[in-house]
Amino acid sequence: MSHAVIIDKAVKRYGDFQAVNGISLTIKPGEFFTLLGPSGCGKTTLLRMIAGFNTVDGGEIRFDDSVINNVPAHKRDIGMVFQNYAIFPHLNVTDNVAYGLKARKVPNAEIGPRVMEALKMVQIDHLATRKPNELSGGQQQRVALARAFVIEPSVLLMDEPLSNLDAKLRVQMRTTIKKLQRRLGITTVYVTHDQEEALAISDRIAVMKEGNIMQVGAPEEIYRKPANPFVANFIGVSNFIDCDVNASGGKAEVTIEGKYHISMPANQAYQGAAILSARPEQLFLSDKGIPGVITLALFLGDFVQYEIRLENDQVIELNEYTKDTDSTRAVGENVFVDFNPRQVSLYKKDSQEVLSC
């Protein structure tokens, strides 16, 4: 049975440095949950706290109703996939996968069929007698996966399992992992710094920065409605444009560079400096909008990537899909940049609090 993982104000300290800063999360049973963030944000630390390799210095971690703070790693009923696979180099594929079952004193008659079934699930049953050094990186990763779930854990942890694979294999493996997780229904906590991978694979994502959670939500939610500029810039690419806002009654009047006025929906009353966050594909070239000059035009096949210098010398990025236009604009051309006010996000300049809804 898979458990819910409840993290309640969890803290991890290294001397004066707080690597995990009182994080609270509720991961539902059977959910594919991803901890996403740049290196040093505490995501691996938090995962290792769930695994039992790091102590919990404050708060608690629960599997369903039982607190596991002081339960040793091997009694937490966890399967784990490590970044460098950590498969035993001196054992062949079968023995590697069987290791956990043997250590758990599963009857011998049961071990063989269970190992074979796990190997079939990750499609390496034909390599059962090979040694790890005779396997490719992707195959080794599959062994690590099989070893993690063959013990039928109630929680599966993965620490950047795909980061040592080449780009093509990474895409292939993440589909395999996703399908496998669906089929097994094991609660999975996945750590990655690759935002595309996180978007593709997760049911929900927690974006982390410096030991804090910046936003928790479904992939589409955190992409479309980032809660703050950090998330907007970490998930995908965002242009940040300074503006002035006068918001009241659910409506914000936005003025950009004192020239371009546009009205947007707002979640609160506010008056003052703000940041408008727009993704390259949310901006388009128009006959009205923010004036600028094209400084670079890269034709990339399905879209053209423009760099446009605004009048305040800020350079923004804009993508125009090839199918939407007949020709590429020339460098040096004066253009207007426009956007759909319901798609972009608006943040208070000082507190970085979200204004748009």
Add this chain to the structure above:
Amino acid sequence: MAKERKLHSLRVMNMHIPYHIIMIIWSFISMFPVWILIINTFKIRKEIYTNPFGLPKVWTLQNYKSLLANANFFVYFRNSFLVVVVSLFMILFLGSLCAYALAHWRTRFSGGVYFFFVLGMMLPIKIATIRLLQIMKNLGLMNSLFSLYPVYIAMGLPTAVFILTEFIHGLPTELYEAGFMDGAGRFRIYYNIVLPLIRPALATVAIYNLVPIWNDLWFPLIFITKEDQKTVLLAVTMLQGQYSTDWPKLLTILAMSALPVITLYLLMSKQFVKGLTAGAVKG
């Protein structure tokens, strides 16, 4: 044309001719005594004196035959063999257990323990001979192989702990974590994961200690006078009399005693080099 010549000179350069010349000369210097030793064992006694460096004019196996006919010879060999096997086993067993602990549970205390072991590499054990003699006497271990085991184990442990700790430390921690997560206890991880993975380092430690233990004369000379507890090398010294030396017998027993060491070294030299360098490149 020019390219061809360049390739040619590169190939010649890769042969490292000067190094090879030096190494050949060096090998010759080291091998020469061994060669003299071997050929002289096939000579009759008189010829050793008249023709020490040349090949035997009359080949004889008499020296070996008489040596093998001597029952004591087997006792000496058995003793030497026992001393080496038991000491090496204990050095490897205790050393790897100790290294496993020191590599993984690093505290201020473990740092002190590690330093204590490494200190043993710098202090020659022979300076403690008189104390050891007293201890062995009080323990009633004189004239017994049991006086040699603890001394040799103590001699071997510092290098064993030093080499093995570094080696175990170089193994990726995820391997232990994976094993731990799979429900293996610490001893199971040691036995199932660590030991197989440090085999090259164990071979290094074994060879490194094999020769000094096998060839040690000092401690048997001091602790042992009883005939049935003598080691090979101790027996050899008895052949070297004050007025006359039984050269054929002496050389033959020396040749025989070198044989196991040379064989083992040749068998394990590949692992030996692997173990020495593996610790070096893992950062």
